[in-house]
Amino acid sequence: MHPPHSRKEAILQTATMFFSEKGYQDTSMSEIAKITGVADGTIFYHFKTKSELFLAVLKNFKEGIIRELEAFQNMAVFNTGLDMVEGTVSFYFSLADRMEDRFLLLHRHYPYKLAMKNPDCREHLEEIYTCFIDLFERAILKGQKDGSIREVHSKKQALLLFTLVDGLVRLGTYNLYKAGPLYSDLIDSCRCMLTNKQQETKPTFINPQNKRAHSL
């Protein structure tokens, strides 16, 4: 299933890069072929159409994400659910930073448009989102068991949390505002959303992103 350096794999890599950085429409198949170093026809031998290639890219991305998430879950241990929420936020930021290019895929409109017609596409997107949101929800549920998080609708709150964090990542890629300096305020806000008692701001973990953009 994984012949180490097949042409097919190489095409997939190039396509991922192009679809992420330039978007679906602005990427031509010939371009992908040229950069990969194969003939135009070769792409169509491996992937019937352009949108099938896109689906393959998305699937590949999804699998990568899932692998990362599993690694995170196996590695990270948290005392409280609240800690786990913070850890998850931090993890999402670092992932978005590390896979910055590929995250752009999710922050374009094309996949969601395709998802309306193509059930496979929709399924990939849903799986990706579900993974992240479930992770947040698990943290919330844990926190509700150990008392570090107040009574909230775990699923809904998880979705809100995810929306907030992802929105901030997106803001960074839009290049209008710097998202980095908001990190500690974000963590603080998350804590407030989830707890009853008043808390002092703790020192924060990481502080990713450093694009040129508006300062606050």
Add this chain to the structure above:
Amino acid sequence: MHPPHSRKEAILQTATMFFSEKGYQDTSMSEIAKITGVADGTIFYHFKTKSELFLAVLKNFKEGIIRELEAFQNMAVFNTGLDMVEGTVSFYFSLADRMEDRFLLLHRHYPYKLAMKNPDCREHLEEIYTCFIDLFERAILKGQKDGSIREVHSKKQALLLFTLVDGLVRLGTYNLYKAGPLYSDLIDSCRCMLTNKQQETKPTFINPQNKRAHSL
């Protein structure tokens, strides 16, 4: 300056509709011409290039938004800053609902890409964002004066708030999750982010959006 029903105006309307609903790339100039009921050349008589037409659409949208914001500010009166935050959130939702099609413009990637090369485009986008964020900030500052909102960095918190609310709107247009049912949880979370004391959930205002999508 405003000859009531000029062709130019008509083209602008059609273009707004198409760029919003189908995106920049997927809209052809001939299409706009055909639907508007003018010859292909007419568009290029009024707008030199496709991207100049897009800029005009964006500018028009910006002006519409600003008008709406001013109307809101002149009309709405709030007892406390916290109320004003809630009112602003509610306003943003209803605006996004009422101008659903045009908001899609902001939720595509193209404008932000164009903004990297084109300063005019960037300025329009910045102005739009600034308007909204300033509105949130004004609410926060008011709340800090009257004691309904705790000590937070007003600009940063305003940005976080906006990100959260806009992210939720976007989620609705993506059609993967229903954003509507989250409205009361959103308001609750906002209140928690901004206040010190514990509060009971109050009855909420409106509850927009009703797309077919995942339930929670």
Add this chain to the structure above:
DNA sequence: AATAAAACTGACTGTGTAGTCAGTCAGTCA
């Protein structure tokens, strides 16, 4: 070595599109 299957090629096709331009037409003013 012979054969077959799989991988690969690149010229070619058909279509769609942004932008051009020579020219039409209705209105205005002298």
Add this chain to the structure above:
DNA sequence: TGACTGACTGACTACACAGTCAGTTTTATT
């Protein structure tokens, strides 16, 4: 009436692109 102007037209150009296919090369099998 006739010269002039600005709005408008639609055929046309030049090109880019997804996808095809007949044919070539590589690899695996016997």
